[in-house]
Amino acid sequence: MANNTITAPKDFLAAGVRCGIKKSGNHDLGLIVCPASAKAAAVFTTNKITSAAVEVSKRHIKSATVYAVVVNSGNANACTGQLGIKNAIKMCSETAGFLVVDPHEVLVASTGIIGEQMPMKAVSAGIADAVGQLAGSAVAGMSFTKAIMTTDTKPKTACRRVEISGKRVTIAGTAKGAGMIAPNMATTLCFITTDAAITKPLLAKAIRLAIGESLNKLTVDGHQSTNDTAIILTSGLAGNPLIVKQGPAYKKFANALIDLCQDLARQMALDAEGATRMFKVVVEGAATKADAAKAARAVANYDLVKCAIHGGDPNWGRIICAVGSCGIKLNPNRLSCTIGDIAVFRNGRPVKFSPKRVSKIISRKEHTITVNLGAGKFSDFCFGCDLSKGYVTINADYHT
Amino acid sequence: MANNTITAPKDFLAAGVRCGIKKSGNHDLGLIVCPASAKAAAVFTTNKITSAAVEVSKRHIKSATVYAVVVNSGNANACTGQLGIKNAIKMCSETAGFLVVDPHEVLVASTGIIGEQMPMKAVSAGIADAVGQLAGSAVAGMSFTKAIMTTDTKPKTACRRVEISGKRVTIAGTAKGAGMIAPNMATTLCFITTDAAITKPLLAKAIRLAIGESLNKLTVDGHQSTNDTAIILTSGLAGNPLIVKQGPAYKKFANALIDLCQDLARQMALDAEGATRMFKVVVEGAATKADAAKAARAVANYDLVKCAIHGGDPNWGRIICAVGSCGIKLNPNRLSCTIGDIAVFRNGRPVKFSPKRVSKIISRKEHTITVNLGAGKFSDFCFGCDLSKGYVTINADYHT
Numbered sequence: 001m002a003n004n005t006i007t008a009p010k011d012f013l014a015a016g017v018r019c020g021i022k023k024s025g026n027h028d029l030g031l032i033v034c035p036a037s038a039k040a041a042a043v044f045t046t047n048k049i050t051s052a053a054v055e056v057s058k059r060h061i062k063s064a065t066v067y068a069v070v071v072n073s074g075n076a077n078a079c080t081g082q083l084g085i086k087n088a089i090k091m092c093s094e095t096a097g098f099l100v101v102d103p104h105e106v107l108v109a110s111t112g113i114i115g116e117q118m119p120m121k122a123v124s125a126g127i128a129d130a131v132g133q134l135a136g137s138a139v140a141g142m143s144f145t146k147a148i149m150t151t152d153t154k155p156k157t158a159c160r161r162v163e164i165s166g167k168r169v170t171i172a173g174t175a176k177g178a179g180m181i182a183p184n185m186a187t188t189l190c191f192i193t194t195d196a197a198i199t200k201p202l203l204a205k206a207i208r209l210a211i212g213e214s215l216n217k218l219t220v221d222g223h224q225s226t227n228d229t230a231i232i233l234t235s236g237l238a239g240n241p242l243i244v245k246q247g248p249a250y251k252k253f254a255n256a257l258i259d260l261c262q263d264l265a266r267q268m269a270l271d272a273e274g275a276t277r278m279f280k281v282v283v284e285g286a287a288t289k290a291d292a293a294k295a296a297r298a299v300a301n302y303d304l305v306k307c308a309i310h311g312g313d314p315n316w317g318r319i320i321c322a323v324g325s326c327g328i329k330l331n332p333n334r335l336s337c338t339i340g341d342i343a344v345f346r347n348g349r350p351v352k353f354s355p356k357r358v359s360k361i362i363s364r365k366e367h368t369i370t371v372n373l374g375a376g377k378f379s380d381f382c383f384g385c386d387l388s389k390g391y392v393t394i395n396a397d398y399h400t
Numbered sequence: 401m402a403n404n405t406i407t408a409p410k411d412f413l414a415a416g417v418r419c420g421i422k423k424s425g426n427h428d429l430g431l432i433v434c435p436a437s438a439k440a441a442a443v444f445t446t447n448k449i450t451s452a453a454v455e456v457s458k459r460h461i462k463s464a465t466v467y468a469v470v471v472n473s474g475n476a477n478a479c480t481g482q483l484g485i486k487n488a489i490k491m492c493s494e495t496a497g498f499l500v501v502d503p504h505e506v507l508v509a510s511t512g513i514i515g516e517q518m519p520m521k522a523v524s525a526g527i528a529d530a531v532g533q534l535a536g537s538a539v540a541g542m543s544f545t546k547a548i549m550t551t552d553t554k555p556k557t558a559c560r561r562v563e564i565s566g567k568r569v570t571i572a573g574t575a576k577g578a579g580m581i582a583p584n585m586a587t588t589l590c591f592i593t594t595d596a597a598i599t600k601p602l603l604a605k606a607i608r609l610a611i612g613e614s615l616n617k618l619t620v621d622g623h624q625s626t627n628d629t630a631i632i633l634t635s636g637l638a639g640n641p642l643i644v645k646q647g648p649a650y651k652k653f654a655n656a657l658i659d660l661c662q663d664l665a666r667q668m669a670l671d672a673e674g675a676t677r678m679f680k681v682v683v684e685g686a687a688t689k690a691d692a693a694k695a696a697r698a699v700a701n702y703d704l705v706k707c708a709i710h711g712g713d714p715n716w717g718r719i720i721c722a723v724g725s726c727g728i729k730l731n732p733n734r735l736s737c738t739i740g741d742i743a744v745f746r747n748g749r750p751v752k753f754s755p756k757r758v759s760k761i762i763s764r765k766e767h768t769i770t771v772n773l774g775a776g777k778f779s780d781f782c783f784g785c786d787l788s789k790g791y792v793t794i795n796a797d798y799h800t
Binding site: 116 | 450476724788789
């Protein structure tokens with residue numbers, strides 16, 4: 001079987017180990033290494049309170065080359081003051097020591113409980129262990145993915161292969177869910193590897209674009225974490241001529257990257273905390289692009305819509321209520337709503353429909369809600385998921 | 401026992417009947433009547449999609465005198481087009497017919513499912529029935545309260561008696577909960593009666609102030625309904641000299657009104673859909689009053705905070721995360737948080753505390769979370785409630 005994990009692109013090694021940060025004993029420390037050196041770009045959380053890992057990686061991403069990313073789950077290293085920063089730097093320098101590179105050439109990411117200091121003894125042992133287990137296999141790639149999971153029930157990976165200038169370019173990615181997820185710059189932790197030969201500025205442009213069209217259009221609970229980080233690394237070894245401008249080669253690369261990131265976003269929605277199904281909200285007829293995005297997000301974030309979808313209940317009134325209260329421009333006499341392919345509200349008036357048929361649509365694993373604001377020509381979308389008792393169970397007991 | 405319902409102030413009658421709008425057969429139509437005529441003021445939803453009742457009452461509130469308010473639950477009469485407006489007007493004119501007053505002197509309010517036409521045959525019979533049962537008793541007042549309940553498990557009433565210029569002035573109020581509640585102008589349905597002699601402009605000023613300090617600082621689920629309406633009626637018969645300026649008499653009246661509205665807000669939080677407890681978020685040290693209000697609301701709206709409180713889990717990291725992501729100004733090195741009287745985070749660093757003691761505090765029926773942003777001298781607050789599986793159960797099955 002083909003390797004579809006983050007070790008699929010040329011010259012990537014990975015590992016994931018259990019070092020004891022998580023009380024459950026599950027995988028909690030992962031490593032990605034690009035031995036011949038990679039170019040890297042990243043998108044970070046816009047939360048004003050950022051984790052120590054985010055602060056350190058924001059500095060290190062400026063390095064021309066990067067050799068590794070070290071990641072842990074089970075502890076967010078956020079709200080941990082100067083000691084937290086020291087520990088995040090230590091994670092980089094210890095990894096760098098094993099690889100004989102500069103600490104600035106290692107990125108770090110963390111996820112887990114906020115406000116507790118990292119158990120550095122366990123982390124140091126984990127880094128040593130992970131270095132020893134580095135491999136380019138699918139098993140190694142999957143071990144890394146396991147190591148970034150928190151409340152996820154399934155690992156999330158995606159891979160795309162495209163031909164660019166006659167050469168096969170591979171892009172692979174992995175992301176963690178499953179809560180504290182809302183669209184605002186970068187969401188969750190996401191790591192992407194590729195072998196495309198591309199300049200660092202264009203790599204940065206592509207990752208920002210792709211995250212904008214995927215993870216930033218996903219909301220699980222409207223919450224943005226202190227630790228959100230999406231990193232892309234390229235070994236540049238695919239053999240394609242270096243992509244230096246936004247021509248066809250760039251577009252092909254960027255489109256594959258968007259497609260891959262949307263695949264990950266969909267997996268995250270389907271495996272969101274307590275979620276049993278996902279949906280896409282498309283808003284059309286908006287006065288501005290920003291209005292369209294805001295309205296789509298408002299519907300996807302609306303607990304009452306999420307509950308109705310969980311119950312298979314064709315309660316379209318809540319969709320209209322969400323749109324009406326989110327502060328965007330709309331024409332009440334032109335406002336329309338379609339669930340799947342069935343119109344439920346048209347030009348400000350209810351439409352007779354079969355509740356049974358609509359209920360069947362919203363009970364599917366995936367469905368689309370379309371709202372036309374009748375106020376202009378702009379559109380945008382947002383992915384969302386249902387709200388179940390499972391979300392409450394997971395989040396009422398997460399800490400202890 | 402003293403009458404503490406909306407019939408307590410001088411010259412108010414009320415009734416509540418079952419006319420068959422609700423499938424459950426519970427009370428669903430209520431009437432308040434002030435035979436000698438009342439001055440009225442109101443605050444309405446700022447949702448861009450408003451119910452027919454809101455549209456009609458917005459016109460009728462301009463009348464110099466009002467004789468009655470007719471209210472139904474079980475059907476919101478929202479998103480119902482021109483027929484909806486016609487039906488809301490009909491509810492006023494039928495009530496007016498029985499009372500031999502002008503239809504413009506009757507206000508109307510509705511709550512319930514969005515997007516279905518009012519069953520006018522049942523409603524007309526209900527109005528006739530209610531007129532026949534009008535009485536000034538506590539039983540009649542309580543029947544009205546029952547008729548505005550939706551998913552409420554308890555009726556919500558409050559009463560205050562104050563001496564103004566040597567005369568006893570009574571203010572009584574009732575409100576419905578329990579979902580689709582967020583602070584933005586008026587929230588939910590709320591009806592207040594009083595016998596204070598006060599001008600219409602000052603009555604309007606006082607109700608706006610009181611709602612701003614109470615119901616507008618309450619969030620159950622961050623959702624603002626299409627039907628939100630708060631109405632105050634005064635018979636003016638308490639015997640106090642007419643309040644014509646913002647002097648001590650006005651202040652005494654306004655303070656009693658604020659106190660009464662905060663009482664109702666607290667009752668709503670405690671009986672919110674699925675809620676088992678409530679909390680108050682106080683934000684201090686904000687750069688502006690608006691920042692303080694926004695941050696307090698962000699914490700109270702944050703599902704992960706609400707879940708943690710439900711689980712009795714001292715997960716203060718989520719409070720910090722909510723504050724950090726809501727877009728207000730803060731000083732990360734001065735940011736502090738106290739739960740009850742226990743500091744958990746001070747000047748950007750965690751504080752050692754007893755999780756057991758904090759867990760005990762947040763497991764109480766009511767507790768206070770205080771956040772200092774370290775960015776200025778402004779403060780504000782917001783009431784919230786926990787998020788339980790009950791909320792999901794209620795809202796996944798509400799429609800059918």
